[in-house]
Amino acid sequence: MSAQPEAWPGADGSPVSCREKLKVLAENHAELTQVMRDAFEDAILMGVDETAMRRILSDLVAALPSPKRPDR
Template sequence: MAPPERWPGADGQPLSCREKLKVLAENHAEAAQVLRDAFEDAVLMGVDEAAMRRVLTDLVAALPSPRRPA
């Protein structure tokens, strides 16, 4: 899966800084690989595909915002 063509900033405008875009693309590739590996492992060990997709979706949804105090 390719990263998004545009990364929206907090103000709604797309980010344009090349270094930020590079880091975001690298992070996207790393996260995609880790998620693929976890998904594949789970399914090959007998976890229902739909259930694993829900687990991964819930995991992302539960990530705390780095902008909010802990």
């Protein structure tokens, strides 16, 4: 999986610098990486097409609603 980003860009383009926020972001990245790896490997081992599974995971992320929008 991809490495954690060197910087987490804020809404204004400047990097997030708060240590606690960076800690949470790093923990979330590590957890998500492991969950996605497990789901991907399980699907492939159960016979799901690898390209299709990559698309399914990508579509899942693309469909996440923004917590900033009221139409959640």
